[in-house]
Amino acid sequence: MALIKSISGIRGTIGGPEGDGLSGTDIVRFTAAYAAFIRKSYKGSSNSIVVGRDARLSGKMVEHLVVGTLMSMGFDVINIGLASTPTTEIAVTGENACGGIIITASHNPVQWNALKLLNHNGEFLSDLEGKEVIEIAENASYSFAEVFEIGKEYKNQTWGIRHIEAVKGLALVDAEAIAAADFTVAVDGINSVGGVIIPQLLRALGVKNIIELNCEATGRFAHTPEPIPENLTSIAAVVKESGANVGIVVDPDVDRLAIVMENGEMFVEENTLIAIADFVLDRTPGSTVSNLSSSRGLKDVTENHNCSYFAAAVGEVNVVTKMKEVNAVIGGEGNGGVIYPALHYGRDALVGVALFLTLMAKSGKSVSDIRRGLPQYAIAKNKIELDPSINVDAILSAMKNKFADEKITDIDGVKIDFADSWVHLRKSNTEPIIRIYSEAETMEEAERLAESIKKIISEEC
Numbered sequence: 001m002a003l004i005k006s007i008s009g010i011r012g013t014i015g016g017p018e019g020d021g022l023s024g025t026d027i028v029r030f031t032a033a034y035a036a037f038i039r040k041s042y043k044g045s046s047n048s049i050v051v052g053r054d055a056r057l058s059g060k061m062v063e064h065l066v067v068g069t070l071m072s073m074g075f076d077v078i079n080i081g082l083a084s085t086p087t088t089e090i091a092v093t094g095e096n097a098c099g100g101i102i103i104t105a106s107h108n109p110v111q112w113n114a115l116k117l118l119n120h121n122g123e124f125l126s127d128l129e130g131k132e133v134i135e136i137a138e139n140a141s142y143s144f145a146e147v148f149e150i151g152k153e154y155k156n157q158t159w160g161i162r163h164i165e166a167v168k169g170l171a172l173v174d175a176e177a178i179a180a181a182d183f184t185v186a187v188d189g190i191n192s193v194g195g196v197i198i199p200q201l202l203r204a205l206g207v208k209n210i211i212e213l214n215c216e217a218t219g220r221f222a223h224t225p226e227p228i229p230e231n232l233t234s235i236a237a238v239v240k241e242s243g244a245n246v247g248i249v250v251d252p253d254v255d256r257l258a259i260v261m262e263n264g265e266m267f268v269e270e271n272t273l274i275a276i277a278d279f280v281l282d283r284t285p286g287s288t289v290s291n292l293s294s295s296r297g298l299k300d301v302t303e304n305h306n307c308s309y310f311a312a313a314v315g316e317v318n319v320v321t322k323m324k325e326v327n328a329v330i331g332g333e334g335n336g337g338v339i340y341p342a343l344h345y346g347r348d349a350l351v352g353v354a355l356f357l358t359l360m361a362k363s364g365k366s367v368s369d370i371r372r373g374l375p376q377y378a379i380a381k382n383k384i385e386l387d388p389s390i391n392v393d394a395i396l397s398a399m400k401n402k403f404a405d406e407k408i409t410d411i412d413g414v415k416i417d418f419a420d421s422w423v424h425l426r427k428s429n430t431e432p433i434i435r436i437y438s439e440a441e442t443m444e445e446a447e448r449l450a451e452s453i454k455k456i457i458s459e460e461c
Contacts, residue, residue: 002020002021003019003020003021003022003026005030005134006130009114009115009116009117009124009130010022010026010030010114010115010117011105011108011112011113011114011115012026012112012113012114013111013112014058014111014112014113022062022112022113022114024061024065027062027065027066027069027115028065028069029137029140030115030133030134030137031065031066031069031070031073031101031115032069032072032073032137032142032144033133033134033136033137033141033142034099034101034115034117034133035049035069035070035073035074035075035142036073036136036141036142037129037132037133037136038075038098038099039073039074041129042098042099042119042120044096044098044120046096046097046098046120047074047075047076047098047151048075048076048077048078048095048096048097048098048154049070049075049076049077049078049097049098049099049100049101050077050078050080050088050091050092050095050097050099050100050101050118051063051066051067051070051077051078051079051080051088051100051101051103052079052080052081052082052083052084052085052087052088052091052100052101052102052103052159053081053082053083053102053103053104054082054084054085054103054104054192054193054219054252054253055082055191055192055193055195055217055218055219055252056104056105056110056112056113056192056219056221056252057110057219057220058113059082059103059104059113059219062103062113062115063079063103066101066103066115067079067153070101070151071150071151071152071153072144072145072150072151073142073144073145073151074144074145074149074150074151075098075151076151076152076153076154077151077152077153077154078091078095078097078154078155078156079153079154079155079156080155080156080157080159081155081157082157082160082193082196082217083102083159083160083193084160084163084193084194084197084253084254084255084349084350085102085104085106085116085253085254085255085346085347086163086254086255086344086346086347086348086349086350086351087159087160087163087197087254088100088102088118088122088159089102089118089122089123089344089346090122090159090162090163090166090343090344090346091122091156091159091162092118092120092121092122093120093121093122093344094159094162095156097120098120099117099118099119099120100117100118100122101115101116101117101118102115102116102118102253103115103116104116104252104253105252106251106252106253106255106256107225107226107227107251107252107256108225109221109224109225110219110220110221110225117130117133121345122344122345122346123317123320123345123346124316124317124320125317126317126321127315127317160196160197160200161200163197163350164197164200164201164204164350165204166343167201167343167348167350167351167354168201168204168205168354170340170342170343170351170354170355171342172279172280172283172284172342172355172358173205173354173355173358174358174361174362175204175205175206176206177358177361177362178205178206178207178357178358178360178361179205179206179207179208180206180361181357181360181361182208182209183207183209183245183246183357183360183361184209184210184211184242184243184244184245185202185207185209185210185211185244185245185246185247185248185357186210186211186213186235186238186239186242186244186246186247186248186260187199187202187210187211187212187213187215187247187248187249188213188214188215188232188234188235188247188248188249188250189212189213189214189215189217189250190214190221190222190223190225190227190249190250190251190252191214191215191216191217191218191219191220191221191222192217192219192221192225192251192252192253192254193217193252193253193254194250194251194252194253194254194349195212195214195215195216195217196215196217197254197350198215198248198250198254198349198350198353199212199215201350201353201354202248202353205354205357207357209244211238211242211244213234213235213238214234221252222234225251225252226251227249227250227251227256227257227258227269227336228258228269229266232249232258232260232266235247235249235260236260236264236265236266237264239260239261239262239264240262240263240264241264243262244262245262245360245366245367246259246260246261246262246356246357246360246367247259247260247261248260248353250349251349254349254350255337255346255347255348255349256269256335256336256337256347256349257269257272257336257337257338257349257352257353257356258272258336259271259272259356259367260367261366261367261368261371262366262367262368263368265368267367267371268371269334269335269336270294270295270297270334270377270379271295271297271371271374272336272338272352272356273290273294273298273330273331273332273333273334273336273337273338274295274297274298274301274374274375275356275359275370275371275374276330276338276352276355276356276359277298277301277302277330278301278304278305278374279355279356279358279359279362280329280330280340280355281301281302281305281307281329281330282305284329285305285306285307285329286307286327286328286329286330287302287307287308287309287310287323287326287327287328287329288302288307288308288309288310288328288329288330288331289309289310289311289312289319289322289323289326289328289331289332290309290311290312290319290331290332290333290334291311291312291313291314291315291318291319291333291334291412292311292312292313292314292409292411292412292413292415292424293314293333293334293424293426293437294332294333294334295334295375295377295379295439296375296377296422296439297374297375297377300375301374301375308326310322310325310326310328311409311411311415312331312411313411313412314333314412314426316333316337316339316346316347318412319331319332319333319339320339320345320346323339323341323345324345328341329341329342332347333347334379336349336352338351338352338355340355376441377439377440377441378439378440378441378442378443378445378446379437379438379439379446380437380438380439380443380446380447380449380450381435381436381437382435382436382437382438382447382450382454383428383433383434383435383436384433384434384436384454384457384458385432385433386432386433386434387432388432390432392427392432392434393427395434395457395460396410396413396414396425396427396434398460399414399416399425399453399456399457399460400414402456403416406418412426413425413426413427413435420440420441421438421439421440421441421445421446421449422438422439423436423437423438423439423449423450423453424436424437424438425453434457436450436453436454438450438453
């Protein structure tokens, strides 16, 4: 069993003793702490909090606990039911709410669930704010409302359609061009909310030929839900055998987008943001942002458009903060997370799908042709396990000194940029390991770079 308290929210496996997994008492405790934090920090007049959830098996149970706890803390709840993470984010601002909770463990297996916590802008709490919620929970620094102050629940299941209409209304989304292209699109919805909203979006964009795979929102995931190549063999085969123009894959809460090329091969998640950013920059020049562990390809296409690229620490909230600082027109993360502020500051697979299909329709190119036109890089993801007694910070400092002649970025671990490659070292907050991300022109070169870094670290230890 596991319970993880972090910048991403409160995440754990369902069941077990309190504090071991994500038990019912943990759900109530952290929901009450979040409500106390909102009551203390929010300066507006709203008394409503939006709640949405993905389709995983524990979702309804967690929803009941969250809604009841928020009401018991004196808040009204706008319950939007089954909804993607980006839909819930949009609903917070659309309802003028003072916050929101998304009940989803994102790409984690079905045994997991989580509370993702939003502020009144429909954006994730900062690291400091998240820590304050955890402190309130640990100290039980909250009190429940008296009987005449208990909140009410209001149900509103219109936000999925409203989200789709907002995406369709974006200036760079061309539904007429998409419809005229007469694409055949295969969708893997992992039996969660993406299986409902992505086909709805495609129909709204004029796509008539949709092959639906795992699109019943049963919560019984047909495969490991993280949208990475080893988990996507079924849709890859379907795309190739059916002659579909493209395959669309999302994670259970629909904030990440993976694409399958018409030949059944992976477009690669890193390229989702790069291709869409290239399309956006061609029409609306401006700055871009991604995190330090994302591909150099975004920097390349940004500079090809004579625009400026900026790097942020890993984590969506950090990317969003940097995007606002530099007024970026697009940004995101290399895991297929596209953030397009023309709609909202959150990773949004619906926005990604609409912009990518518009790119296909406008360019007349196949997905593999689009892929060949992008910078060609490969990322290797490794880790090195260390003895718990080892000072990881000292190792990272030593790596900075050893590579002092290279470009070093230390806002999040240590990133070393070489002329034709890079390596990013980050320590885990929960275990004695260093995560090693490396990128080069080929996977073999990226793996060799990682191995050379591992060797240096082992010598330093």
